[in-house]
Amino acid sequence: MIQSEMHLREDLWEAKEMGPTRDGFGKGVVEAGKADERVVVLSADLEESTRAEWFHTEFPARFIEMGVAEQNMATVAAGMANYGKIPFFTSYAAFSPGRNWEQIRTTIALNNVHAIVCGMHAGVSVGPDGATHQMLEDIALMRAMPNMMVISPCDAEEGRKATIAAAKAGKPVYIRFGREKTPVMTTSETPFEIGKANILYKIQQSDCCIFATGPLVHNALLAARELEKEGISVAVVNVHTIKPLDEETVISCAREAGAVVTVEEHQVNGGLGSAIAELLAKKHPLPIEFIGVQDRFGQSGAPQELIEHYGMGVKNIVEAVKRANGSRN
Amino acid sequence: MEPLTDAEVKSLVERAQAIRATVIEMLVAAGSGHTAGPLGMADIFTALYFHVLNHDPKNPAWPERDRLILSNGHITPVRYAAMAHAGYFPIEECLTLRKFGTRLQGHPERERLPGIETTSGPLGSGLSQASGYAYAARMDSRQFRVYCIMSDGEQQEGNTWEGAMFAGKNRLSNLTAIMDRNNIQIDGMTENVMPLEPLREKYEAFNWHVLEVDGHNIPQFIAACEEAKAIYEKPTIILAHTIPGKGIKEIEFNYKWHGKPPSKEEAQKFLNELRTLGGKISSEHQ
Numbered sequence: 001m002i003q004s005e006m007h008l009r010e011d012l013w014e015a016k017e018m019g020p021t022r023d024g025f026g027k028g029v030v031e032a033g034k035a036d037e038r039v040v041v042l043s044a045d046l047e048e049s050t051r052a053e054w055f056h057t058e059f060p061a062r063f064i065e066m067g068v069a070e071q072n073m074a075t076v077a078a079g080m081a082n083y084g085k086i087p088f089f090t091s092y093a094a095f096s097p098g099r100n101w102e103q104i105r106t107t108i109a110l111n112n113v114h115a116i117v118c119g120m121h122a123g124v125s126v127g128p129d130g131a132t133h134q135m136l137e138d139i140a141l142m143r144a145m146p147n148m149m150v151i152s153p154c155d156a157e158e159g160r161k162a163t164i165a166a167a168k169a170g171k172p173v174y175i176r177f178g179r180e181k182t183p184v185m186t187t188s189e190t191p192f193e194i195g196k197a198n199i200l201y202k203i204q205q206s207d208c209c210i211f212a213t214g215p216l217v218h219n220a221l222l223a224a225r226e227l228e229k230e231g232i233s234v235a236v237v238n239v240h241t242i243k244p245l246d247e248e249t250v251i252s253c254a255r256e257a258g259a260v261v262t263v264e265e266h267q268v269n270g271g272l273g274s275a276i277a278e279l280l281a282k283k284h285p286l287p288i289e290f291i292g293v294q295d296r297f298g299q300s301g302a303p304q305e306l307i308e309h310y311g312m313g314v315k316n317i318v319e320a321v322k323r324a325n326g327s328r329n
Numbered sequence: 330m331e332p333l334t335d336a337e338v339k340s341l342v343e344r345a346q347a348i349r350a351t352v353i354e355m356l357v358a359a360g361s362g363h364t365a366g367p368l369g370m371a372d373i374f375t376a377l378y379f380h381v382l383n384h385d386p387k388n389p390a391w392p393e394r395d396r397l398i399l400s401n402g403h404i405t406p407v408r409y410a411a412m413a414h415a416g417y418f419p420i421e422e423c424l425t426l427r428k429f430g431t432r433l434q435g436h437p438e439r440e441r442l443p444g445i446e447t448t449s450g451p452l453g454s455g456l457s458q459a460s461g462y463a464y465a466a467r468m469d470s471r472q473f474r475v476y477c478i479m480s481d482g483e484q485q486e487g488n489t490w491e492g493a494m495f496a497g498k499n500r501l502s503n504l505t506a507i508m509d510r511n512n513i514q515i516d517g518m519t520e521n522v523m524p525l526e527p528l529r530e531k532y533e534a535f536n537w538h539v540l541e542v543d544g545h546n547i548p549q550f551i552a553a554c555e556e557a558k559a560i561y562e563k564p565t566i567i568l569a570h571t572i573p574g575k576g577i578k579e580i581e582f583n584y585k586w587h588g589k590p591p592s593k594e595e596a597q598k599f600l601n602e603l604r605t606l607g608g609k610i611s612s613e614h615q
Contacts, residue, residue, distance in 0.1 A: 040465075040468075061468070062468075064464070066495065067494070067495075069491040069494070069495070071453075071454070071457070071487065071488040071491055072457045072488060072491030072492055072494075072495055075454040075457030075458050075461065075488065075492065076457050076458070076460055076461035076464065076492070076495060077461060078447070078454075078457075078458050078461060079398075079447075079457065079458035079459060079460060079461025079462035079463075079464075079465065080461040080462065080464065080465040082439075082446070082447060082458065082461075082462060083461070083462045083465040083466060084465070085465045085468075087461075102451055103451075103454050103457075103488065106448055106449070106450065106451050106454065107447065107448065107449075107454055107458055110438065110448045111439050111440070111447055111448045112439075112440055
């Protein structure tokens with residue numbers, strides 16, 4: 001059952017309220033800009049689709065158009081952060097951090113300056129644009145980097161909160177956002193703290209724990225409810241911060257359940273599932289199943305169609321829970 | 330600004346030689362590192378740290394200091410040596426270059442040594458960082474200048490030109506870039522590896538004010554830095570023509586010295602050459 005202290009929307013099952021997580025960025029960065037005049041936003045010729053435009057309208061003097069030059073955008077942001085500004089730099093995740101990885105590594109992460117990499121249009125749910133624009137390796141890229149925090153909001157409201165929190169982080173941050181409208185599950189009352197995973201759904205004694213990140217948290221909840229009807233009790237944890245991972249919550253939930261499924265719209269190599277597996281292999285080895293893209297590139301299609309095709313639908317999660325459960329000793 | 334007196338010029342020239350000697354000693358002690366670039370830039374680093382920059386070695390985080398962004402981090406020995414001579418840290422610490430636990434990393438890191446403005450080594454990203462810095466400082470009407478030292482080889486990096494485009498578009502007149510135009514890179518002469526010329530025209534086309542100087546003529550370089558401050562509508566780049574390995578005849582213009590240090594025996598010979606100004610004077614160390 002939904003944990004009441006999470007203050008989730010009551011209509012979340014019907015997904016009545018829909019919105020893209022990038023809208024959360026657009027709103028959040030305006031709020032962050034109001035709260036702190038050091039906040040600036042950089043755009044690589046994509047201000048409308050990244051929602052950087054909303055900040056541009058509100059704070060024209062603090063919006064910087066970079067043109068189609070993501071390597072320059074990252075390094076200009078590094079220089080601005082080094083000076084003392086709080087730059088959010090925005091593009092599609094395929095290009096930033098996709099193309100400018102080394103610049104981010106050296107001039108932001110190693111320099112340890114407070115710049116925020118905002119990667120939009122992550123995942124196959126970008127849809128018709130196809131594989132080139134469907135970033136599926138960004139979590140892996142950014143997670144491997146010392147000093148870098150990695151956040152993947154589950155919905156537009158959490159995207160807003162993550163953006164506001166990132167403005168106060170004082171360290172390098174990567175946030176990934178999606179293009180497509182996805183169900184809004186959380187409310188302004190839902191807790192959000194970087195590095196603190198949220199247990200959204202839980203039954204007295206769970207048989208399996210699903211650790212999910214990004215908009216697929218909704219599919220994880222739907223799967224849990226379906227499994228509950230079949231008599232399998234499942235906990236669902238929203239791991240919005242992949243780094244630093246909330247080790248305490250992950251270990252305690254995993255230990256209680258005895259089997260784990262990870263869910264992410266990312267390659268299964270190097271993402272949330274890898275982070276959880278690395279931790280549990282060391283601290284509490286148990287059966288684990290990975291929902292995500294299985295070492296393949298995406299393709300054109302409708303977002304929902306692609307989610308299903310690449311094995312990240314509700315049905316896939318239900319099956320994975322059963323497999324994980326069946327593998328326990 | 331008043332022209333330099335003869336005594337001031339002499340003092341700077343001697344300082345540059347002393348910094349070269351420190352560089353040789355550092356590289357021998359380290360057993361690895363780049364030789365030609367640091368020696369070729371000794372005059373410019375001397376001019377910067379002992380005349381051009383508004384800075385305080387005892388207070389490296391002074392908010393009003395001029396910022397010196399070193400893009401081609403591999404020539405950092407000469408920066409360390411100049412900083413030590415200027416009083417940022419004891420000259421003896423220079424001998425820890427590249428050793429375990431040192432603040433003097435093989436390529437400079439901002440968080441390790443106060444006074445290093447940014448971490449660098451991977452080429453082509455310094456100009457953009459300096460531009461971002463200058464842009465941010467101008468937003469707040471700050472008065473300090475941002476200097477960026479680049480190599481010529483890194484003009485082959487696309488990121489450099491993205492940065493040049495950004496600085497030109499935004500008329501970052503508080504930015505002075507300095508290019509070490511020494512014509513060598515690891516695989517040979519720049520014009521053979523991947524031609525860079527015409528550099529003046531390229532930067533002019535990117536809306537920069539371009540100056541060219543003899544990078545070993547300290548008064549000329551200082552005058553160019555002064556002129557840059559008077560250019561209000563554009564960033565300025567000083568193309569500093571230098572001789573790689575300047576001061577040591579055997580190293581000068583020899584690209585094989587780009588990325589290796591001298592042996593102990595070679596170092597003794599080179600230090601002697603520096604201290605006697607190529608045999609022109611006798612040395613107390615002989």
